[in-house]
Amino acid sequence: MTEQFKIGFIGLGIMGAPMAKNLINAKYEVYVYDIRQESIKNLVESGAIATKNSQDLGEKVDVVVIMVQDSANSEEAIISDNGVLNTLKKGTTIIDMSSISPLVSQKISKLCEQKEVDFLDAPVSGGEPMAISGDLAIMVGGKENVFKKFESIFDVMGKSKVYCGKAGAGNTTKLANQIIVAANIEGLSEALVLSKKAGLDPKVVLNAIQGGLAGSTVMNTKGPMMADGNFTPGFRIKLHQKDLNNALMTAKELGVSIPVTGLIQQMITSLVNEGKGDWDHSGIATFIENISGVKISED
Numbered sequence: 568m569t570e571q572f573k574i575g576f577i578g579l580g581i582m583g584a585p586m587a588k589n590l591i592n593a594k595y596e597v598y599v600y601d602i603r604q605e606s607i608k609n610l611v612e613s614g615a616i617a618t619k620n621s622q623d624l625g626e627k628v629d630v631v632v633i634m635v636q637d638s639a640n641s642e643e644a645i646i647s648d649n650g651v652l653n654t655l656k657k658g659t660t661i662i663d664m665s666s667i668s669p670l671v672s673q674k675i676s677k678l679c680e681q682k683e684v685d686f687l688d689a690p691v692s693g694g695e696p697m698a699i700s701g702d703l704a705i706m707v708g709g710k711e712n713v714f715k716k717f718e719s720i721f722d723v724m725g726k727s728k729v730y731c732g733k734a735g736a737g738n739t740t741k742l743a744n745q746i747i748v749a750a751n752i753e754g755l756s757e758a759l760v761l762s763k764k765a766g767l768d769p770k771v772v773l774n775a776i777q778g779g780l781a782g783s784t785v786m787n788t789k790g791p792m793m794a795d796g797n798f799t800p801g802f803r804i805k806l807h808q809k810d811l812n813n814a815l816m817t818a819k820e821l822g823v824s825i826p827v828t829g830l831i832q833q834m835i836t837s838l839v840n841e842g843k844g845d846w847d848h849s850g851i852a853t854f855i856e857n858i859s860g861v862k863i864s865e866d
Contacts, residue, residue: 815832
């Protein structure tokens with residue numbers, strides 16, 4: 568029988584809320600906190616237990632899942648004066664599923680170790696649709712025995728879970744993922760703009776090539792959005808900007824050159840400056856559209 572941990576969940580945004588709901592649906596006892604009271608209320612209606620703040624949550628649970636936007640938010644939620652680490656008991660665990668800098672994950676891990684609290688960095692890929700369906704890809708760093716202890720929790724939220732190595736390895740793997748996703752979206756944008764300018768129907772082009780070597784989850788998910796001009800966020804441009812910034816900083820630290828990532832980051836920064844930061848990252852297509860004078864969608 569699966570061990571029924573008492574789970575705390577901090578961060579109930581576009582990704583965190585459906586992830587927490589899946590844990591509730593799996594009959595876990597889930598305590599929740601978010602700075603937005605409306606987000607807490609929505610999860611309580613689904614069966615969660617509300618807490619007053621991060622420290623209140625920490626007093627009640629065996630394991631805490633964190634799902635926030637960036638490194639600063641993770642530090643605030645975990646190791647600040649108001650962070651959950653202050654009230655967690657020895658032997659409990661923090662699983663930070665946020666996509667943050669690997670260096671910050673390592674910093675948090677060391678501080679957790681001093682308090683005899685286990686730490687895993689376990690960022691995810693798949694966006695809102697897979698957060699809702701429970702089909703996320705989860706990349707985990709930390710102690711392998713701790714990863715194995717909580718595999719049942721990962722199974723509720725994801726279709727795959729891979730132990731990647733020591734603390735920070737999960738987020739390094741996520742950066743690799745985000746580099747590839749960004750390059751795929753940018754390349755797909757160029758391909759559809761070219762096809763449209765040549766007088767072809769982008770939807771027909773997608774249908775023709777998705778079964779070949781160019782086919783990918785990115786194409787299947789983001790191509791139809793570009794063809795329809797629908798940039799309702801599943802994963803926001805400004806969050807991909809943050810991820811690529813972390814990739815570039817990590818590359819600098821390691822002495823690695825990632826030139827295409829730098830170029831795409833400049834495109835994304837331009838879109839954020841245009842006020843498109845809350846668009847889906849498939850909106851990278853609009854950068855290529857604008858410089859080419861071609862619109863993929865008929866709308």
